[in-house]
Ligand SMILES: Nc1ncnc2c1ncn2[C@@H]1O[C@H](COP(=O)(O)OP(=O)(O)OP(=O)(O)O)[C@@H](O)[C@H]1O
């Protein structure tokens with residue numbers, strides 16, 4: 001897309017995009033830290049994840065108010081309008097991903113001190129890494145305006161569903177054999193559900209990227225492995 | 230055997246086919262093909278000099294009045310080829326009202342401004358008839374309440390926005406079915422503009438309206454279809470919401486979003 005004759009809108013939009021890039025990096029850090037801390041049982045890291053969440057909220061609010069101001073001042077249309085709408089939505093999505101990471105940290109804090117924690121057979125980190133990879137790729141697709149990358153994310157959501165479903169089943173069967181660990185296992189279900197939700201949000205980023213580029217939403221229905229749980 | 234094509238009723242109010250316009254040896258419009266739907270607002274947008282006014286003037290043969298201007302191609306309004314020698318130009322102009330950028334009331338009373346057309350076209354059988362036409366036109370133009378007690382005052386004593394509505398009343402007094410508007414709000418403040426826009430919204434129930442505007446927001450707010458002109462060519466013509474959310478042509482997008490094209 002060529003530059004505007006009046007450059008002030010471009011300057012404003014660039015600033016918004018810079019903020020989104022920063023927010024994306026922070027969301028990735030939060031997710032990565034929550035998984036590492038869980039793996040390492042690192043109590044200090046949990047604290048810093050929880051404290052850092054405020055800065056994501058702050059950037060998201062800043063993005064929203066910049067978008068609002070640009071909309072009011074410029075009445076943008078077509079691609080310009082989509083750029084702002086999508087920036088605002090992606091901002092909100094990244095903030096939610098931050099919230100999920102914080103929630104993972106909170107729950108992990110409770111369970112890592114349980115004595116049976118190390119004996120758990122579930123591969124929650126594997127699900128986490130899969131979702132991390134999706135988040136990274138979806139942000140790439142968005143920043144690079146790459147429609148192929150966006151569509152790939154859209155299609156690989158089914159893998160997230162499958163991974164989550166198998167973890168869920170594992171936890172259930174383990175729970176029936178070890179009812180004393182029910183509390184810990186329930187937290188673990190929520191943690192994996194959080195990760196599955198993050199995966200969903202990465203497909204939303206992909207969908208927004210598609211909308212930004214094409215001006216329409218992708219026509220194909222997203223493949224789904226499950227509808228409940 | 231009869232040509233089947235000619236038996237199919239023309240479904241559009243206005244159809245232009247391969248319209249070319251030259252001023253002397255300079256071509257101002259190239260092959261314009263456009264179908265305008267009845268009782269819709271069609272907006273013409275595009276950079277200065279792209280030929281919007283030239284095009285709109287083709288539709289009521291106003292270009293006939295310009296020395297050295299030559300119009301080629303076919304323009305059908307309903308079933309009538311308006312450039313055919315059989316077409317009565319006075320009757321044609323009565324069917325097509327025109328409103329210009331600068332309000333241009335005659336230096337006459339408000340009443341006479343509106344009564345002028347019906348008088349020359351012999352539309353009123355009596356003075357009472359004429360009164361009714363004037364009242365009805367001023368009401369439709371949304372001006373009645375502001376002028377009913379001073380119909381004898383000069384049209385020039387009104388504000389710019391009121392003058393523009395007076396011109397609209399004058400245009401609709403002869404009972405046209407098409408209204409052509411060439412930047413009708415460009416000399417008006419936002420309130421007067423909003424009043425005219427609201428009026429246009431009401432008028433489209435009765436009239437087919439073609440409007441030239443430099444305000445993208447106005448085209449977006451008012452029209453069902455938008456045509457984008459560039460250097461005498463029609464680049465894109467589509468449902469207005471498509472033009473403003475997702476134009477197909479890069480030149481359209483560059484223009485409507487103020488980019489270097
Ligand atoms: N009477 C005329 N004699 C010669 N050339 C003319 C005449 N009127 C218009 N033109 C030329 O025809 C082209 C189209 O002009 P037109 O007035 O139709 O453009 P426009 O789109 O209405 O522009 P604007 O937005 O400035 O009103 C321009 O190059 C213009 O110089």
Ligand SMILES: [Mg+2]
Nearest residue numbers: 281282283411
């Ligand atoms: Mg003009």
